[in-house]
Amino acid sequence: MQISILVGTMTGTAELVAGDVQKALEDKGHSVEVLLMDTLKADVFERPGTFLICTSTYGQGDVPDNARDFIADLQAVKPDLTGKLVGIIGLGDTTYQDTFNQGGAQFEKGLRALNATIVGERMQHNASSGTLPEEDGVAWALAWAEQVEPLAKAA
Template sequence: MQVSILVGTMTGTAELVAGDVKKALEGKGHGVDILLMDNLKADVFQRPGAFLIITSTYGQGDVPDNARDFMSDLLAVRPDLSGKYAGVIGLGDTTYQDTFNHGGKQFEDALRSLNATMIGERMQHNASSGTLPEDDGVAWAVEWAEQVAPLAKAA
């Protein structure tokens, strides 16, 4: 299965998680591309395979700066993502209770509104949990890929 990992990050943590997820998924036989959201447009969803969003939350529950234009384009163009499989790994910190993991939630809400099929519950890593986001992200992504692969093959 081909997986496109779309990364929204401010400090590089989401990119670090994406790198570890890529290695793990490639080890399971999947093809993986990491695409930073900096210059992405809604047409990225024309790529084959499944999509994994890995994003942090910034400011007052916003998507990271490098993801803002992508999110705006996605909501303006509103492509029909029927038949597309996606998942979200959200990074946040419960120290910010009112906006915890809102970056990931915004992407999940947007993809659902565009008819993407969300696989698995959105992963919500808490920076205050004492666990490493890359460890939790890899475990979640491997399980996610196991759920998506048979669906993507049948599509």
């Protein structure tokens, strides 16, 4: 399966998680490319395969700075993402109760509005949980890949 991991990050944690997820998925035979959101536009979804959004939350529940232009372009262009299979790895911290994991939630809401199929539950890592986001991310992504693979083959 071909997977593009789109990364929104401020401090590099989401990029670290994406790298570990990439290696784990490649070890299972998938073709994986990690793309930072810095220069991405809505047309990234013209790529073949499935997609993983890996994003942190920043500020008052915002997407990271490097994801702002990308999410704005998605909202402006409004591509029809019917048939696109997407998973979401959200990183946050429950110390910020009102805004916990809102970066991932914004992507989920926006992509659903564009008719993308969100496969599985959005992962919501909590930095205060004492677990490593890259370990939780790998476990979640391997389970997600098993869920999405039959859907991708049928598409």
